[in-house]
Amino acid sequence: MPVYDSALDFGLLLLRVVLGLTMAAHGYNKFFGGGRIPGTAGWFDSIGMKPGVFHARMAATTEIAAGLGLAFGLLTPIPAAGFVALMLVAAWTVHRANGFFIVKEGWEYNLVLATGALTLAATGAGRYSLDYLLFGDCEMASLLHGWCGLAIAAGLGLLGGIGQLVIFFRPPAK
Structure with missing residues:
Protein backbone atom coordinates (compact mmCIF):
# COMPACT_ATOMS: atom_id res chain seq x y z
CA MET A 1 0.00 0.00 0.00
CA PRO A 2 1.42 3.43 -0.85
CA VAL A 3 2.47 5.66 2.05
CA TYR A 4 -0.27 8.20 1.19
CA ASP A 5 -2.98 5.54 1.46
CA SER A 6 -1.82 4.36 4.88
CA ALA A 7 -1.47 7.96 6.09
CA LEU A 8 -4.97 8.76 4.81
CA ASP A 9 -6.41 5.67 6.48
CA PHE A 10 -4.62 6.56 9.71
CA GLY A 11 -5.99 10.11 9.50
CA LEU A 12 -9.53 8.77 9.10
CA LEU A 13 -8.96 6.45 12.07
CA LEU A 14 -7.68 9.34 14.18
CA LEU A 15 -10.65 11.55 13.27
CA ARG A 16 -13.15 8.74 13.91
CA VAL A 17 -11.70 7.83 17.28
CA VAL A 18 -11.42 11.41 18.55
CA LEU A 19 -14.91 12.44 17.41
CA GLY A 20 -16.47 9.15 18.44
CA LEU A 21 -14.96 8.89 21.90
CA THR A 22 -15.71 12.56 22.56
CA MET A 23 -19.38 11.97 21.78
CA ALA A 24 -19.48 8.70 23.75
CA ALA A 25 -17.96 10.48 26.74
CA HIS A 26 -20.84 12.99 26.68
CA GLY A 27 -23.33 10.12 26.82
CA TYR A 28 -21.41 8.37 29.57
CA ASN A 29 -21.40 11.61 31.56
CA LYS A 30 -25.19 11.89 31.25
CA PHE A 31 -25.58 8.38 32.68
CA PHE A 32 -22.84 8.40 35.31
CA GLY A 33 -21.59 11.98 35.78
CA TRP A 43 -32.03 20.29 32.63
CA PHE A 44 -33.84 18.94 29.56
CA ASP A 45 -37.18 19.88 31.12
CA SER A 46 -35.86 23.38 31.85
CA ILE A 47 -34.89 24.00 28.21
CA GLY A 48 -38.20 22.73 26.85
CA MET A 49 -37.33 19.15 25.85
CA LYS A 50 -40.09 17.27 27.63
CA PRO A 51 -40.40 14.70 29.00
CA GLY A 52 -36.92 15.26 30.40
CA VAL A 53 -36.28 11.69 31.58
CA PHE A 54 -37.06 10.32 28.11
CA HIS A 55 -34.75 12.83 26.42
CA ALA A 56 -31.97 12.33 28.95
CA ARG A 57 -31.98 8.58 28.36
CA MET A 58 -32.32 8.91 24.58
CA ALA A 59 -29.58 11.53 24.32
CA ALA A 60 -27.18 9.56 26.51
CA THR A 61 -27.86 6.31 24.64
CA THR A 62 -27.58 7.94 21.22
CA GLU A 63 -24.35 9.72 22.17
CA ILE A 64 -22.75 6.48 23.32
CA ALA A 65 -24.02 4.41 20.37
CA ALA A 66 -23.22 7.02 17.71
CA GLY A 67 -19.86 7.76 19.32
CA LEU A 68 -18.74 4.15 19.51
CA GLY A 69 -20.20 3.37 16.07
CA LEU A 70 -18.19 6.20 14.53
CA ALA A 71 -15.04 5.36 16.51
CA PHE A 72 -15.13 1.75 15.28
CA GLY A 73 -16.25 2.73 11.78
CA LEU A 74 -19.32 0.49 11.87
CA LEU A 75 -21.96 1.37 9.24
CA THR A 76 -20.45 4.85 9.34
CA PRO A 77 -23.32 6.88 7.82
CA ILE A 78 -25.68 5.69 10.57
CA PRO A 79 -23.67 6.95 13.56
CA ALA A 80 -22.84 10.07 11.52
CA ALA A 81 -26.60 10.66 11.24
CA GLY A 82 -26.79 10.38 15.02
CA PHE A 83 -24.16 13.11 15.32
CA VAL A 84 -26.11 15.36 12.96
CA ALA A 85 -29.38 14.85 14.84
CA LEU A 86 -27.80 15.34 18.26
CA MET A 87 -25.88 18.43 17.24
CA LEU A 88 -28.84 19.99 15.44
CA VAL A 89 -31.03 19.61 18.52
CA ALA A 90 -28.28 20.90 20.83
CA ALA A 91 -27.50 23.86 18.59
CA TRP A 92 -31.17 24.82 18.27
CA THR A 93 -32.28 24.34 21.88
CA VAL A 94 -29.21 25.45 23.81
CA HIS A 95 -26.69 27.37 21.71
CA ARG A 96 -28.58 29.21 18.95
CA ALA A 97 -29.35 32.33 21.00
CA ASN A 98 -25.70 32.66 22.00
CA GLY A 99 -24.33 33.24 18.49
CA PHE A 100 -21.61 31.29 16.72
CA PHE A 101 -18.55 31.23 18.98
CA ILE A 102 -18.15 28.56 21.65
CA VAL A 103 -16.51 31.03 24.04
CA LYS A 104 -19.98 32.55 24.43
CA GLU A 105 -21.62 29.10 24.46
CA GLY A 106 -22.54 29.38 20.78
CA TRP A 107 -23.11 26.62 18.24
CA GLU A 108 -19.57 26.46 16.80
CA TYR A 109 -18.71 23.15 18.55
CA ASN A 110 -21.97 21.55 17.38
CA LEU A 111 -21.17 22.52 13.80
CA VAL A 112 -17.65 21.06 13.99
CA LEU A 113 -18.84 17.71 15.40
CA ALA A 114 -21.67 17.35 12.88
CA THR A 115 -19.46 18.38 9.95
CA GLY A 116 -16.70 16.00 11.01
CA ALA A 117 -19.17 13.13 11.13
CA LEU A 118 -20.65 14.08 7.74
CA THR A 119 -17.15 14.23 6.29
CA LEU A 120 -16.48 10.69 7.49
CA ALA A 121 -19.76 9.53 5.94
CA ALA A 122 -18.63 11.03 2.64
CA THR A 123 -15.03 9.76 2.71
CA GLY A 124 -15.77 6.40 4.26
CA ALA A 125 -14.26 5.05 7.45
CA GLY A 126 -11.01 3.90 5.84
CA ARG A 127 -9.20 0.58 5.91
CA TYR A 128 -8.77 0.57 9.68
CA SER A 129 -12.50 0.20 10.35
CA LEU A 130 -15.16 -2.42 10.86
CA ASP A 131 -16.79 -1.25 7.63
CA TYR A 132 -13.69 -2.28 5.70
CA LEU A 133 -13.23 -5.47 7.70
CA LEU A 134 -16.84 -6.57 7.12
CA PHE A 135 -17.46 -5.30 3.59
CA GLY A 136 -14.06 -4.53 2.05
CA ASP A 137 -14.59 -3.30 -1.50
CA CYS A 138 -17.84 -5.17 -2.16
CA GLU A 139 -21.07 -3.61 -3.45
CA MET A 140 -22.37 -2.91 0.08
CA ALA A 141 -19.27 -0.84 0.77
CA SER A 142 -20.32 1.67 -1.91
CA LEU A 143 -23.39 2.52 0.24
CA LEU A 144 -21.16 3.39 3.19
CA HIS A 145 -19.29 6.32 1.65
CA GLY A 146 -19.33 8.85 -1.15
CA TRP A 147 -22.51 10.67 -2.10
CA CYS A 148 -24.62 7.77 -0.86
CA GLY A 149 -23.01 7.76 2.60
CA LEU A 150 -23.28 11.54 2.79
CA ALA A 151 -26.96 11.47 1.75
CA ILE A 152 -27.78 8.77 4.31
CA ALA A 153 -26.03 10.64 7.13
CA ALA A 154 -27.40 14.08 6.25
CA GLY A 155 -30.91 12.85 5.42
CA LEU A 156 -31.41 10.65 8.47
CA GLY A 157 -29.67 13.16 10.74
CA LEU A 158 -31.78 16.11 9.60
CA LEU A 159 -34.96 14.04 9.69
CA GLY A 160 -34.20 12.81 13.20
CA GLY A 161 -33.16 16.19 14.57
CA ILE A 162 -35.96 18.21 12.99
CA GLY A 163 -38.49 15.52 13.89
CA GLN A 164 -37.42 15.59 17.51
CA LEU A 165 -37.65 19.39 17.63
CA VAL A 166 -41.08 19.49 15.99
CA ILE A 167 -42.54 16.75 18.18
CA PHE A 168 -40.95 17.51 21.56
CA PHE A 169 -39.41 20.99 21.81
CA ARG A 170 -41.56 23.54 23.58
CA PRO A 171 -39.44 26.59 24.46
CA PRO A 172 -39.97 27.77 28.01
CA ALA A 173 -41.83 31.06 28.42
CA LYS A 174 -39.51 33.96 29.13
Missing part, protein backbone atom coordinates in the same frame (compact mmCIF):
# COMPACT_ATOMS: atom_id res chain seq x y z
CA GLY A 34 -22.57 14.57 38.39
CA GLY A 35 -26.33 14.83 37.99
CA ARG A 36 -26.76 11.49 36.21
CA ILE A 37 -30.04 10.92 34.40
CA PRO A 38 -32.20 12.76 36.98
CA GLY A 39 -30.04 15.88 36.77
CA THR A 40 -29.86 15.72 32.99
CA ALA A 41 -33.64 15.17 32.87
CA GLY A 42 -34.24 18.28 34.96
Whole structure:
Protein backbone atom coordinates (compact mmCIF):
# COMPACT_ATOMS: atom_id res chain seq x y z
CA MET A 1 0.00 0.00 0.00
CA PRO A 2 1.42 3.43 -0.85
CA VAL A 3 2.47 5.66 2.05
CA TYR A 4 -0.27 8.20 1.19
CA ASP A 5 -2.98 5.54 1.46
CA SER A 6 -1.82 4.36 4.88
CA ALA A 7 -1.47 7.96 6.09
CA LEU A 8 -4.97 8.76 4.81
CA ASP A 9 -6.41 5.67 6.48
CA PHE A 10 -4.62 6.56 9.71
CA GLY A 11 -5.99 10.11 9.50
CA LEU A 12 -9.53 8.77 9.10
CA LEU A 13 -8.96 6.45 12.07
CA LEU A 14 -7.68 9.34 14.18
CA LEU A 15 -10.65 11.55 13.27
CA ARG A 16 -13.15 8.74 13.91
CA VAL A 17 -11.70 7.83 17.28
CA VAL A 18 -11.42 11.41 18.55
CA LEU A 19 -14.91 12.44 17.41
CA GLY A 20 -16.47 9.15 18.44
CA LEU A 21 -14.96 8.89 21.90
CA THR A 22 -15.71 12.56 22.56
CA MET A 23 -19.38 11.97 21.78
CA ALA A 24 -19.48 8.70 23.75
CA ALA A 25 -17.96 10.48 26.74
CA HIS A 26 -20.84 12.99 26.68
CA GLY A 27 -23.33 10.12 26.82
CA TYR A 28 -21.41 8.37 29.57
CA ASN A 29 -21.40 11.61 31.56
CA LYS A 30 -25.19 11.89 31.25
CA PHE A 31 -25.58 8.38 32.68
CA PHE A 32 -22.84 8.40 35.31
CA GLY A 33 -21.59 11.98 35.78
CA GLY A 34 -22.57 14.57 38.39
CA GLY A 35 -26.33 14.83 37.99
CA ARG A 36 -26.76 11.49 36.21
CA ILE A 37 -30.04 10.92 34.40
CA PRO A 38 -32.20 12.76 36.98
CA GLY A 39 -30.04 15.88 36.77
CA THR A 40 -29.86 15.72 32.99
CA ALA A 41 -33.64 15.17 32.87
CA GLY A 42 -34.24 18.28 34.96
CA TRP A 43 -32.03 20.29 32.63
CA PHE A 44 -33.84 18.94 29.56
CA ASP A 45 -37.18 19.88 31.12
CA SER A 46 -35.86 23.38 31.85
CA ILE A 47 -34.89 24.00 28.21
CA GLY A 48 -38.20 22.73 26.85
CA MET A 49 -37.33 19.15 25.85
CA LYS A 50 -40.09 17.27 27.63
CA PRO A 51 -40.40 14.70 29.00
CA GLY A 52 -36.92 15.26 30.40
CA VAL A 53 -36.28 11.69 31.58
CA PHE A 54 -37.06 10.32 28.11
CA HIS A 55 -34.75 12.83 26.42
CA ALA A 56 -31.97 12.33 28.95
CA ARG A 57 -31.98 8.58 28.36
CA MET A 58 -32.32 8.91 24.58
CA ALA A 59 -29.58 11.53 24.32
CA ALA A 60 -27.18 9.56 26.51
CA THR A 61 -27.86 6.31 24.64
CA THR A 62 -27.58 7.94 21.22
CA GLU A 63 -24.35 9.72 22.17
CA ILE A 64 -22.75 6.48 23.32
CA ALA A 65 -24.02 4.41 20.37
CA ALA A 66 -23.22 7.02 17.71
CA GLY A 67 -19.86 7.76 19.32
CA LEU A 68 -18.74 4.15 19.51
CA GLY A 69 -20.20 3.37 16.07
CA LEU A 70 -18.19 6.20 14.53
CA ALA A 71 -15.04 5.36 16.51
CA PHE A 72 -15.13 1.75 15.28
CA GLY A 73 -16.25 2.73 11.78
CA LEU A 74 -19.32 0.49 11.87
CA LEU A 75 -21.96 1.37 9.24
CA THR A 76 -20.45 4.85 9.34
CA PRO A 77 -23.32 6.88 7.82
CA ILE A 78 -25.68 5.69 10.57
CA PRO A 79 -23.67 6.95 13.56
CA ALA A 80 -22.84 10.07 11.52
CA ALA A 81 -26.60 10.66 11.24
CA GLY A 82 -26.79 10.38 15.02
CA PHE A 83 -24.16 13.11 15.32
CA VAL A 84 -26.11 15.36 12.96
CA ALA A 85 -29.38 14.85 14.84
CA LEU A 86 -27.80 15.34 18.26
CA MET A 87 -25.88 18.43 17.24
CA LEU A 88 -28.84 19.99 15.44
CA VAL A 89 -31.03 19.61 18.52
CA ALA A 90 -28.28 20.90 20.83
CA ALA A 91 -27.50 23.86 18.59
CA TRP A 92 -31.17 24.82 18.27
CA THR A 93 -32.28 24.34 21.88
CA VAL A 94 -29.21 25.45 23.81
CA HIS A 95 -26.69 27.37 21.71
CA ARG A 96 -28.58 29.21 18.95
CA ALA A 97 -29.35 32.33 21.00
CA ASN A 98 -25.70 32.66 22.00
CA GLY A 99 -24.33 33.24 18.49
CA PHE A 100 -21.61 31.29 16.72
CA PHE A 101 -18.55 31.23 18.98
CA ILE A 102 -18.15 28.56 21.65
CA VAL A 103 -16.51 31.03 24.04
CA LYS A 104 -19.98 32.55 24.43
CA GLU A 105 -21.62 29.10 24.46
CA GLY A 106 -22.54 29.38 20.78
CA TRP A 107 -23.11 26.62 18.24
CA GLU A 108 -19.57 26.46 16.80
CA TYR A 109 -18.71 23.15 18.55
CA ASN A 110 -21.97 21.55 17.38
CA LEU A 111 -21.17 22.52 13.80
CA VAL A 112 -17.65 21.06 13.99
CA LEU A 113 -18.84 17.71 15.40
CA ALA A 114 -21.67 17.35 12.88
CA THR A 115 -19.46 18.38 9.95
CA GLY A 116 -16.70 16.00 11.01
CA ALA A 117 -19.17 13.13 11.13
CA LEU A 118 -20.65 14.08 7.74
CA THR A 119 -17.15 14.23 6.29
CA LEU A 120 -16.48 10.69 7.49
CA ALA A 121 -19.76 9.53 5.94
CA ALA A 122 -18.63 11.03 2.64
CA THR A 123 -15.03 9.76 2.71
CA GLY A 124 -15.77 6.40 4.26
CA ALA A 125 -14.26 5.05 7.45
CA GLY A 126 -11.01 3.90 5.84
CA ARG A 127 -9.20 0.58 5.91
CA TYR A 128 -8.77 0.57 9.68
CA SER A 129 -12.50 0.20 10.35
CA LEU A 130 -15.16 -2.42 10.86
CA ASP A 131 -16.79 -1.25 7.63
CA TYR A 132 -13.69 -2.28 5.70
CA LEU A 133 -13.23 -5.47 7.70
CA LEU A 134 -16.84 -6.57 7.12
CA PHE A 135 -17.46 -5.30 3.59
CA GLY A 136 -14.06 -4.53 2.05
CA ASP A 137 -14.59 -3.30 -1.50
CA CYS A 138 -17.84 -5.17 -2.16
CA GLU A 139 -21.07 -3.61 -3.45
CA MET A 140 -22.37 -2.91 0.08
CA ALA A 141 -19.27 -0.84 0.77
CA SER A 142 -20.32 1.67 -1.91
CA LEU A 143 -23.39 2.52 0.24
CA LEU A 144 -21.16 3.39 3.19
CA HIS A 145 -19.29 6.32 1.65
CA GLY A 146 -19.33 8.85 -1.15
CA TRP A 147 -22.51 10.67 -2.10
CA CYS A 148 -24.62 7.77 -0.86
CA GLY A 149 -23.01 7.76 2.60
CA LEU A 150 -23.28 11.54 2.79
CA ALA A 151 -26.96 11.47 1.75
CA ILE A 152 -27.78 8.77 4.31
CA ALA A 153 -26.03 10.64 7.13
CA ALA A 154 -27.40 14.08 6.25
CA GLY A 155 -30.91 12.85 5.42
CA LEU A 156 -31.41 10.65 8.47
CA GLY A 157 -29.67 13.16 10.74
CA LEU A 158 -31.78 16.11 9.60
CA LEU A 159 -34.96 14.04 9.69
CA GLY A 160 -34.20 12.81 13.20
CA GLY A 161 -33.16 16.19 14.57
CA ILE A 162 -35.96 18.21 12.99
CA GLY A 163 -38.49 15.52 13.89
CA GLN A 164 -37.42 15.59 17.51
CA LEU A 165 -37.65 19.39 17.63
CA VAL A 166 -41.08 19.49 15.99
CA ILE A 167 -42.54 16.75 18.18
CA PHE A 168 -40.95 17.51 21.56
CA PHE A 169 -39.41 20.99 21.81
CA ARG A 170 -41.56 23.54 23.58
CA PRO A 171 -39.44 26.59 24.46
CA PRO A 172 -39.97 27.77 28.01
CA ALA A 173 -41.83 31.06 28.42
CA LYS A 174 -39.51 33.96 29.13
